[in-house]
Amino acid sequence: MKTQVKALVVGGGAVGTSIAYHLAKAGWDDVMLLERDELTSGSTWHAAGLLPLFNMNYATTHIHKYSVDFYKTLEAETGLNAGFAVVGNLRMAQTQERMDEYMLYASTAETCDVPYVWMTPEEIKAKWPLIETSDLKGALYHHTDGYINPADVTQAMAKGARQRGVVIERKWQADAFHWTGQAWEVTCTKMVEKGGNLVPSDEQIVITAEHVVTASGNHAQTTARKLGIKIPAIPVEHQFIVMDKDPALVDFRALGHAEHPVIRDADAQSYVREERGGWILGVYEKGAPAVFEHGVPDSFRADLFPLDLERIEDQYMAMIHRIPSCEESGLKDDFNGPICYTPDGNPLVGPAQGLRNMWLAEGFSFGITAAGGTGYYLAQMMVEGEAEIDMASLDPKRFGSWITTEYAARKNEECYDHVYILHHPDEERPACRPLKTAPSYDRMKARGAQFGCVNGWERPNYFGPLDAPESFDHDARSFRRGGWWQYAVEEAKAIRNGVGMIDASAFAKHRLEGPGAAAFLDWFTTNKLPRVGRINLTYALTAHGTTRTEYTIVRHAEDAFTLISAGAWQAYDGDYLAKAVQDKMGEFGPMCLSDVTSQTGVFALAGPKSRDLLNDVIVDADPATALSNKRFPWLSARRIELGMCPVNAIRVAYTGELGWELHHPMEMQNYLFDLLEKAGEKHGLKLVGARAQNWLRQEKSYRAFGNELGRDATPLEADLPRFVDLSKDFHGKEAMEAKGIRSKCVTLLIDGPSDADPWGREALYAQDGSRVGRLTSGGYSVAFEKSIGLGYVRPDVATVGAKLQVKMQDQLWPAEIVEDSPYDPQNARIRVDG
Template identity: 75%
Template sequence: MKSHVKALVVGGGAVGCGVAYHLAKAGWDTLLIERDELTSGSTWHAAGLLPLFNMSYATTHIHKYSVDFYKTLEAETGLNAGFAIVGNLRMAQTQERMDEYKLYSSVAETADVYHEFLTPAQMKERWPLLNTEDLKGALFHPQDGYINPADVTQAMAKGARQHGAEIARKLQVNAYRWTGSEWVVTLEKMVEKGGNLVGSGEEIEIRAEHVVTCTGNHAQRTARLLGIKIPAIPVEHQFIVTDADPALVKWRAEGNPEHPVLRDADAKWYVREERGGWILGPYERNAPARFLYDVPETFRADLFQLDLERIEEEYMSMIHRLPTSEEVGLKDDFNGPICYTPDGNPLVGPAPGLRNMWLAEGFSFGITAAGGTGYYLAQMMVEGEAEIDMASLDPKRYGSWMTTEYAARKNEEAYEHVFILHHPDEEREACRPLRTAPAYDRQIAAGAQMGQTNGWERPNYYGPKDAPSSFDHDSRSFRRGEWWQYAKAEAEALRDTAGLIDASAFTKHMVRGPGATAFLDAFTCNKLPKVGRINLTYALTEAGTTRTEYTIVRLAEDEYYLISAGAWTDYDGDFLRKSIEDFRAAGGDYVDCHDVTTQWGVFALAGPNARKILQEVVKDAYPETVLSNKRFPWLSMRNIELGMCPVRAVRVAYTGELGWELHHPVEFGRYLWDLLVEAGEKHGMKLVGARAQNWLRQEKSYRAFGNELGRDATPQEAGLDRFIDLEKEFTGKQAMLDTGIRSKCVTLLIDGPDDADPWGKEVIKKDGERVGRLTSGGWSVAFGKQIGMGYVRPDLAEPGTKLSVRILGADYPAEVTEDSPHDPSNARIRVDG
């Protein structure tokens, strides 16, 4: 076995073999090690389903690549991966479920995933064993199906060897040590003893430039060895295999094709054929998390005790859907661990705080994702970035505040939600409230309906405190829910009078020291602001795409306050710290960086009456002029006093109105909230939530990180040229220029349906042809119609271009508008007083 490699892959399940294959194919000297046998983790008892259905843009691409890739393995390796291309039928019992499928359909179009819609009559005609009487319809993927997990893993392993990779078994990692240029990994040889796998005491060292952990159920042990947190914890998943169903046997004997994988999403199960019988896989309530801290040494390719009572409801619903299965006995049963994360998506990308350490953990659909994960992760490692934005899967989307208990409870919830309707506005309730700002109780008392971002509770909207019993704050819909009228009223109030938003979840970093100015100048693409001023700027990847958006407030010559998106605190912090390390290693002066997110609360006050409200409470020798354009111009910062609260006030508003962000020591949050609410009453101020704010920022064409801004588009493609200083050198500059303009970010006004708005996932078309996709969507109170932002072909980005957007299964007229269609000259923001 080699003692030094370019890449060491730890874990020999489907994901590990997929990563090893693609790294080796890319030309990297690769070694894969497995503590037991290949496929001995969750891979061996996986059902092998390959569902293309996914609401995530990145995950959809991963799954599609896998399905296409697996079809090529036999020709390359000579091994049959056992791919049964029988299709995948997702049935719907309700119109709400059909709405979900219609939204998914638009997402699928953006990734060229083929699918069809079927009526109950069409299903019954094709598959007469199905009871379709209570169905509304179905979504059908004829190109996917299921695969043999062991066979596809072995095929990828053979392919990896053919490309030069080495695979070694019975080796367990006991330690990782970073030398500054490579990883020294201590391995222990494992031996069989009494049916268990135990350490032999014989250790060897491997040196690797890069390490990828694909350790599945053992992720918590990996986290301890690396000194990081990985919220990947397994949950029990049961499935049962029936005896042969005589009706099914007869159906197949008559020459009929195999049934597709059946999914009755409303009944929370999948079913597929298995040797004349059926496999039922339910996603029931109360499935427990396991291995919260470690996998017992005695647990190898083992299973848990079955709990049939827990899945009785799902079993009875299978009999309802397939009546011939009622008299069929049970032949086999499985209850094994399957890894989850709090949002159900895997953790793929660089490990927090570590160099050249990559995670591929937390796969609840590991067989489906293995090939695509290997492909896109190899791109990130070899080329610096993947061709799609992988930020939504980044391991650092969960911050250091995350605990084992949190991960376990949220993972159980994610398992339970596999087949629960995935509304774009869904807010899952487990482990909430957890992180709350001081004014949280005040907001709840005012009718706030909370969402959460990065664990923080924040108001989505304020509903009626005395709502009738028929009003359901928890109702979710793919169309306009009951919340819509209140979000609309909040948006109108902020445009007409004033609105107050709690933005305390914003990420905040202090960057200071003798090297701070030189570092930030090279780190970001815009000019740095002068002392007391602010600038919006972007940090780029080495590939020239957008890595992070920052509002930079310059407090002193070498002291800066950086504000970025609240959902990305650890993601941004890790990038900042590693970039500072690189700057210092290249000879730069000392730079100090601190995450001060939890030290500073933020209230955003905006609207035509915002200045009048602040004048009620500001303490200054000349209160009538302290907020004027002369003393406090747009895009500047001043330290002021509001009542007894010291405030770092920043004259900027994400909603595009006259406004200020009021950054304050967090312990003053309740006091300042009360002060502003009281002062705002006589000026028509309304409390405003995140949904109205999202609509309003689209009226100003303000790009949002994670939506319009990401690692698959450059700032120039995002239309941010005014924030790019091409006269200076900055990271990613030449790559950005070399990339050119592949697509362009635009704002669209849409003449959509009467009862629904786009969610920012929809396909954009020109004369029926796909030409782009939305990244944001909502309702415009300024224009009285739907609004959206997204990317289209550059030749279609001119204002006035006529396009269409597919919303819930129908194409609606849309027109490219000028950037910042509401108040394009920013007169309302600059207004004096």
């Protein structure tokens, strides 16, 4: 057995075998895969094998599409039939709101070249008469997908991997991982059969691997303990039943009709497909429990849990309604097995936090669908340094180290029962909340705040009516303009015309200081470093020249800086920064990096009356001039005192109005809140949430990380040359310049429907009907009284005045590319003196 390899993949399910296959295909000729039992013995063996293309996540959609296309090629390569039944996938809707969801998804699917067709109830009934359609609004039909045999496709990928030189070793368990500074030493134990169980033997070896990938499926919690990290992947019970033959179905097929598509009745939380003259019913019901929170018992192998028919009774009755002919069919077999989930339902794919050359591929609730694409894109990340699509939304570090076992288990249960819940773009799920709250949380809640969750932090999305029932926020959601929309409009107007205050405490904040800090940051980021007392906006790039992180840098002294970045990406940004500091300390000099996010609260005060309000509470020898342009210019930072609260004030506003970010000690937040609220009474101060802020930043063409900014585009493609100093050397510069401009970020004003705005997931078309790009942000402009959006288009159409079309609600709506910062393009309102 080999004891030294380039890459070691731990886990022999569909995901692990795909990764090994694609690493070898990408050119690594020294890859080994370890499986503690037999290939497919984990959740792969009892998976239903469905291949749904439907997914609201851009990266996951690409992953699923690659899988569906890739699986169709395996037989020609390996000689093994993967059992792919391309029967299609019929996703039905009982309500108009469900159709609205499908229409939003469909526009997203177009951006990823995922084909689909619409079907009316009459068309469904004509093609598949066994389906009851009287209560349907319509359906979305993916005719290119279907279902596959999980074991067969895994074995086909395993054979393909072996043909490319991969060594696959079964009955070996990875027990310990040690990083030498150059490679991983993985202690492995031979597993043997004993009394029907799989137990460790006395035989051990140490495998040295430059890279390790964990694809341990249901064993993710055990993997996490061995690595000393958090992996919020915990299985949940998933049930499906196999029914006896349905005579009506047998007769239908005997007449020469093709097999039914996978029938998804989302409003009934279930799916159905044919199986040997009968039907399989799978459900995503409420009450399914998480299992193996602390690891899989050694006695659990290819085992199942007892079926809980009471839990799925409603879904069973719904199936009889949808396919009446199955009512007399008996129960032939049942499955209740563990399927891994994560708190947001998307897998964990990418480098592990704090570790070098350790890659995670965990938490796959749709593992068969995602396996092929995960192997393809993860291999790109490992071999080439980056994937061709932005994989940040799947990065394991989107969940910070604050996540506990209890949190992950409860959120994963919620995620399971939300598989078929309407996925509003403005949805907020309630489990495990509130958990992380700023001190002013109760005050804001008392004033009508309806909260969103960002990296665990409760952050106001908008402020609703004070007398709203508990269900108001849920009832306000929609695929169109939800009940919250009118409140966000008033909040946006308050900032444009008066003064508003936004809680921005969730911002990620890292402090870097020491003799090497300035030289390091000059190399690490694209922009000129600010002078002492000033700030700048800048970017850290990947080695491929694309945008890895956006920072606002505040320079407190020659060798002391605060780096502020998006709240949702605290661990993601911090890990990248920490590893870079560690790598470069010997070159640039000593540095100390600390995360001060939880120590510092932030209120953003913005609007034409913001200076007047602050003048009333600032403690200064000359309060009338303390906030003037002369003493406190735009893009500068000063320590000031507001009443008894010391504040690091930054003159900047993400909303494009006169404003300040007030960074304050978290323990003094309630004092500062009360002070500003009382002083703001005479100025008409309004509390403002994140949704209004999102609209306002689009009016200024301010790009957002995770939307316009990511690892699939450079800052130059984002059309941000003013934040890139090409006169200096910085990390990723040559790669950035070599990429050129493949697409370009633009701002669009949209004459859309009267009851809806874009969400930032929609396809963009030219006048001739050709697709030219996609939106990455969307919303409503109070300044222009129409929809607005940012997105990427082909460079040849990225000109001011170009007429495009946006796909919304299955229709094309006129849009026009406008100049950047269509609202106050000269920044006169931001710079106004007082």
